[in-house]
Structure formats: structure tokens, C-alpha cells
Amino acid sequence: MFTLSNNSPKASSMDVKKPRPQLTGNAGLNYASWQLSRRGWHVMPTIRNARGSDLIATNDDETVFLGIQSKALSKRSAVPLGQHINNLRSDWWIITIHANSDNPVCFILRLEEVRSLAGQDRNGGAWWLEPKNYDKPEFREAWDRLTNPISPIATPGS
Numbered sequence: 001m002f003t004l005s006n007n008s009p010k011a012s013s014m015d016v017k018k019p020r021p022q023l024t025g026n027a028g029l030n031y032a033s034w035q036l037s038r039r040g041w042h043v044m045p046t047i048r049n050a051r052g053s054d055l056i057a058t059n060d061d062e063t064v065f066l067g068i069q070s071k072a073l074s075k076r077s078a079v080p081l082g083q084h085i086n087n088l089r090s091d092w093w094i095i096t097i098h099a100n101s102d103n104p105v106c107f108i109l110r111l112e113e114v115r116s117l118a119g120q121d122r123n124g125g126a127w128w129l130e131p132k133n134y135d136k137p138e139f140r141e142a143w144d145r146l147t148n149p150i151s152p153i154a155t156p157g158s
Contacts, residue, residue, distance in 0.1 A: 028072020028096035072099035
């Protein structure tokens, strides 16, 4: 047993907390970076909460640059896109679900696809990308949609 603070009840070390949204975002961003890196991309995160891409990826000779928006979710749910869909910027989007688990799943979409598949609240408010619109075979783990800058992932013994 440990005490969370002077005023809080005691909690068992077996208690599992729901991850904070920032940790979910970090998990998804780092998982996407790892997946891109192992496929030959040089990946650099941008400044947190800046407008635009979350990741910049480039090939070895810096002739190909990708701006990537990372959206991470702790479960399969709708992706919030904000109030103005025309303000979305990054050419590529990586949506990671189950980002805090041992088995995250990524969906790779182009900006045009995100915009065309998005829906708006009934009252004309926020835009969302519903799971039924991004959780499709053509997007699921579709890393091959990104032009591979080098040879495929090395397999053991190759």
C-alpha cells in the first residue's frame, strides 16, 4: 500500500489507473515513430501542441519529406478533428488505437481521405472521424502506402 497524497485515500499497488491523455498521445506518437524508423525513415517529432504535423519523416538523401499527424486513442473510438476541417494540414495521418497496450494498431490515411470520411456534429460543431470510416483493411497497418525510402524490413537471418 502507498499513499497518493496527504489528503487522498490509500491505494493498493495493484490498482490500475487510466492513462492520462498526454501519455496516450506520447505512446501513439512514439509507436508511429518506431514503425516508420524500422521501415527506413528518419523521424523527428515537432514541437508539442504546435499547429501542423506532429512528425517529420525523411528518406536518407532528404529528397522525400512527409508531414505526419499522429492521433492516438486508448481504445477504438472517434478521432476528434476540431471545428474547421479545412484547417487540417498534414499530408499523412497515422491513427493509433490501443496506444497504451502491448498491441497498438495503426491506420494510415492521406489528408484527403480524412476530410472525405469525416463527419460533423448535428449542430454544425466539431468534426470527427468515426471508427467505421478509418478502421478499414486498406488503412489498417498500411505502412506500404508510404513510399519506402530503403529496402524492406530485414528479417532474421537475412
